Structures are given as structure tokens and as C-alpha cells.
Amino acid sequence: MKKTSLNDIAKSLGVSKTLVSMVLNGHGTKNGISKQTQEKVHAKARELNYKPNQIARGLRTGKSNTIGLIVADISNPFYAKLARHIEHYCSLANYNVIFCSSEEEPHKEAELLDMLADRQVDGIILSATGQDSNQILKLKRDGIPFVLIDRYYPRLDNNFVGVDNYQSAYDLTDHLIRLGYNRIAHLTVSPSHASSLRDRYKGYRAALKDANIRYSSQYYQEVSFEEPEAGVNRAIRELLEPPHIVNAIFAANNRLAVTALEVFNKWNIKIPQDVALVSFDDMDLFKFCFPPITAVAQPIQEIGKHAVELLIHHIENKEKNPPTHQIILPTKLEIRRSCGNFLTPLETLPIKTK
Amino acid sequence: MKKTSLNDIAKSLGVSKTLVSMVLNGHGTKNGISKQTQEKVHAKARELNYKPNQIARGLRTGKSNTIGLIVADISNPFYAKLARHIEHYCSLANYNVIFCSSEEEPHKEAELLDMLADRQVDGIILSATGQDSNQILKLKRDGIPFVLIDRYYPRLDNNFVGVDNYQSAYDLTDHLIRLGYNRIAHLTVSPSHASSLRDRYKGYRAALKDANIRYSSQYYQEVSFEEPEAGVNRAIRELLEPPHIVNAIFAANNRLAVTALEVFNKWNIKIPQDVALVSFDDMDLFKFCFPPITAVAQPIQEIGKHAVELLIHHIENKEKNPPTHQIILPTKLEIRRSCGNFLTPLETLPIKTK
């Protein structure tokens, strides 16, 4: 059964499609269409189950009421939850979401951005891989409204919603230090072009420095995004085999922490007896694993909400060229048992170096 | 900067836009356009960074190269992973995905289906809430190709990709029975219109029956999707407070199992000493929690792959009206420690009834 078009309604009532369009868009009264005619149009539209073709409408109005969302990895619960909230807030504002996952690959990110532009999305929410700011400059040049989430480009003045990765990482490291850990590894992803990861590292370093703890380059372990298993394996062996370089590990994201957990399991390494573990980004798993893992939790729902609000504001005030906003939301340090006695965070524990 | 249109290229070369369109779509030679002209067109398109407007193209061709995906709950890792694979396979076939989450609400599902139809998607992949088959009939009537995943409508002859929930639930229950558990609760979601959940229940009942284990209606516990916490709390209190109605719990999906884990944590209920727990649907958490949870794992990537293949096949053979397919994929029973000694599944353990 073919779909009903505006013309079908117009013909069957013997009026112009202009009239039908105006009435159905609620501009009937404004344009002086009589009450009776309006009623007839509405009745016929209902009868024929008319649904406007959004593509045709979009072609004329230049608006698709669709936004694009590109996250680094949709299978990561952090981004999955974020995606859900973004979809939710968009649907409240009558926008749809085209959903993409860049798999942390800059060339895929570039392709996706092009594709979204071809689809005439009204705006884009992007967690950038961070390697190539040309993409961002192109968006700007093409005048497509966009909001960066999670990661930003330090030198560019863009809309951004995220957390203070530096301070949160500082606090997380400081938490370890106050519990007496003095040899803390930093496990991160390579190549870590993402601003979030770089800031986490800087916060970690600053906390060490402020506590007068000597940093060793051996503490820094980078593993590839594509194959974290092998990298984490190697990193943990280096860090924990005699002479036990570290007594605590700071995982720069949840995926690394989970992978570390797997490796610990395999080698029967005990937390926190053999090593303490903390993670940036919380997840359900960390509540239930043994022992529960201390982590920095990001306010995912708020990030999604602000990103959508900001984006839609920009879309709907496009010509006025509104100023950009940077929204930094607070994180929460979820203290659990993976660093030892969590009830007395200020008491330093005797650390057993195995 | 305004985007380049076909007309821009045509004018700047002094040719018709027909010619440009044909050349850029690779129909140049077929339509007898000379080599030189074709080269000129390509060169100019490159120079002006021409990208066809997909909306305009879609309006004319009636194809949007977009499919809609509706899952029940995108924040559930099962669906998040599925979504990722679906997006991946679609992008290989040059389709985009509009992503939606019905939150298990039939009216939201209906709205989303309408919305996707308005957006002229070429097809839909749907994990239906299962309450209202009218939606499905409407899709059929409108001639929109679609594939059901995860849940199906037993009476309707549709494309479907999923697993044998009945048999898998039977096997999972049987696993408990062989370990000596004889009072097994079934924890499920209400209202469980989804075929998957109903089949899991049937498989559970059949396994009990075949083992000559008496079933009590007290074993069946239904909790609401919107607020599982309260429901699971109540259910577990009913099941595990004296007189300890059951010694094992079969959670019909991973979310219920995770919620149960939370409740156990709160009340200091030990697995498997106080109660055994198994879950339908696996997740990372079950590998790492203490103890690790035995679960039925679905082949998520294969489900996504087959769903996309089937859908695209139907889209691209629409007029030929290809026959429907039902693809049932094998599950895997991941035996862990949540039911006691997992190394000797045939040996019955002495069960302590608290």
C-alpha cells in the first residue's frame, strides 16, 4: 500500500496542497483558512493515515531533525549509557539520532563525519579521537553545529561537555597516596591523543609531585586500543614481577581496568594484597567484582543532557551564531575496597611488597 | 560556506546536470558520455569537494540507505554490543543506522516505528516488546522490510534471528538439577510478553518436569521492568527467608541477575552457600564478580550479522518478495562457580539450606 501524500489529500478534497500543508502544520488560522475547511483537512488526513515524508520536508526546509552521535566505542558501557541518555533527551526535543562508533580510528571518524554531513544532520555530538583537528575545523567551516563530549581540543574554542579529568585523576591518585601507596603505575591507552587521557596522566603526575613522591618512567605503561589484552599482560608482568616496581595501579579507563582484572585473575594476583587498583570511569562490574574497585564516576546522564541542550540551542540559533560553552561537570570518587581499608582513608596501611 | 550542488558543477563546466549526475554515479560510459567529459566532471567534483545530498537523492529514489534499529534497552550490555555489531555490518554495506531504545514500552515502540517510517528508512531491525502484534502487521502492510531479533511473534511468519531460548533455559536448569539443586526459583520480568522470556520459562518448567522435580507456584517471581530493585528485593526476601523456599535462582536476564547480586550483597547472602544463581545472557561482570556467575551466552556478533544480512537481502529484493527466514543460533553455557563445584557438574553437592 502506497503512503498517502499531501497531494492525495488535496485532490480528494478538491483543494490545493498549499492549503493542506498549512493546515496540517498548524498555520491554517494564521493564513485565514476557515474552520470548516481545516476540520475537513484534519479529518481526511486522519482517514488516510497521512504521515508527512520527512525526507521531502527536510529537502525543502534544510532541516532533518536528526543529529549525529559519534562515540569512540559503543560497546563500552560508559558510551552505551551516554548514548542512551542522548537519545532520550533528543527524542524529547523531537530529534532523531544517527548513531556511530569510530572504534577510536581517526580515518573512520573522518568518514563518519562526512557521512553525517551528507545526510544533512542538523548537528553532531562527538567524542573525538583527538588525533586530527582538521576534522573539527572542517565542521566549523561548513557551519555544522557540534558539541564535543568527553574529549576536547585544547587549542580550539568549541562547545564542550565533560569533566575535569585533571583534577579527578589528581584526587584519585591522592586517594592512593593517602592510603600509603608510594609506587603507583599509570596504565593508559596508546596512542593517547585524547585530551581526557592526557589530562588524567597530568593529574596523576601532579598528585605524585605534590606529595613528593618520586616518579619513575617505568610507572608509565601504554597499551594499544585494538589489543589491550596483550599489552596489559606485558605491562603487568613488567610492573609486578620482582622487583615489584609498583604497589598500586591507576587504570586510565574502565576497559583497561577490566583487562587488568582478567590478567590478575589468570595469574592469581590478589587485590589489594599484591597490588591496589583504581580506575577512571566507573561501571557496574566494579561494584560486584571481588574486591569492589575504587573508581572515578562521571555524571553520564548530565553529560548527555547538557550536550543535547547545548547542541539544540546552537542548531536553533544558528544564524545568531551563539558563543561557545564549555561545561565541566563534577565527578564522584567511589571508594571501594580495592585499595585496602576503605573506612579509614587517612590511615596509611602497612604495604606488603610481596 | 555553502555546499556544492550538482548544478554548481554543471554550470561551471557548461554541461547539464543530467550528465554530471550520470557520470558521478558511474553511468557515464553506459550513457555514452565521452572519456574526456567524464574526466572533466570528476576533476571538477573533486575540486569543489562535491558530496551528493543524500536527502535529495533519497527523495527521488525512494531509498534512504538507512535502517532503523529498535532495541528494548540500549544501556543493557547485551543490546549495546548487538547494536555495535549491527552498526558495523550495516556500514560495510553502506547503510546507516538510526538508533532507538523502546525502554520496553509498547507505546514508545509504536511511536518509534512510526517515526522510522516517516524518515523513510529502508528497513527495520526490531527487538519487539511483544505486547502488540498490530505494529508488526502494520509494517507488513506498509511493505517495510524488517527483521525481528531476540524476540518473535509465534503466530506470525516473519524474519527472525535469535537463539533457542527454550532449549537453552532447559539446559541451564538441567545444569542446576544435575548439581543437586531441587528447589529452583525463576526470576523474570513483568509483564513478560516477550517470547524470549516466555520460552525461557517454558524451558525451565520442562527441565523440572523431566527430572521429576515438583514445581511450586511460589518459585515463579515476576518483577517490573521499570523498577527491578524493589521487585527483586521483595522476591528474594520471599524466596530466601525461612523456610527457605528455594536453594537456587534462575534469573531470566542479566539485568535481573545483576540486581539480585546487589540484593545479595546488601543482605550478605553468599553464593553458592546460601543460594545458587544462574543467569540467561552473559556479561563481563559475571566473569569477575565473586563468585563468577554461570550463564547462558548468546552469540551476539552472529545475531547482528545475520540480522543485517537478512534485512539487506530483503531490502534489495523487495519486489521479488523473498520468503522469510528464521535463523536460530546456538548458545553457550558458561559454567562458573555460582552453583558450587563447577569441575564436577555431574556430582551432586550436599546443599546447605542455611
Added chain:
DNA sequence: CATTTTTACTAAACGGGTTTAGTTTTATAA
């Protein structure tokens, strides 16, 4: 009664592609 205003509506352009049905020019066959 003539003119202006208001009411109720319509024709046609537009957006940016695709596609059908030609047209013009040049080469080939009769």
C-alpha cells in the same frame, strides 16, 4: 456605487538530486 480591505484560498517556484524522453551532431550504410 466605487474603492479598499478582509477572507479564503491557489499557482508556481523551490530544494537537489534521478530518470525519461528526447535533440543535435557526426559517422556509416544504402
Added chain:
DNA sequence: TTATAAAACTAAACCCGTTTAGTAAAAATG
């Protein structure tokens, strides 16, 4: 030399809404 075919290209319709500019008829005003 003329009819015919092939080669190279174009005009215009079409998809389906939205929007601008305008018209016809009735009512109000001078």
C-alpha cells in the same frame, strides 16, 4: 547524396513537501 544509426549530450518531469506571491470573492468603508 540521402537515409540511418551511433555518439554525445540536454530539457524537463519527477519525488513531496514548504513557501512566496498572488487571485477571486465577499465585506466594509467612503
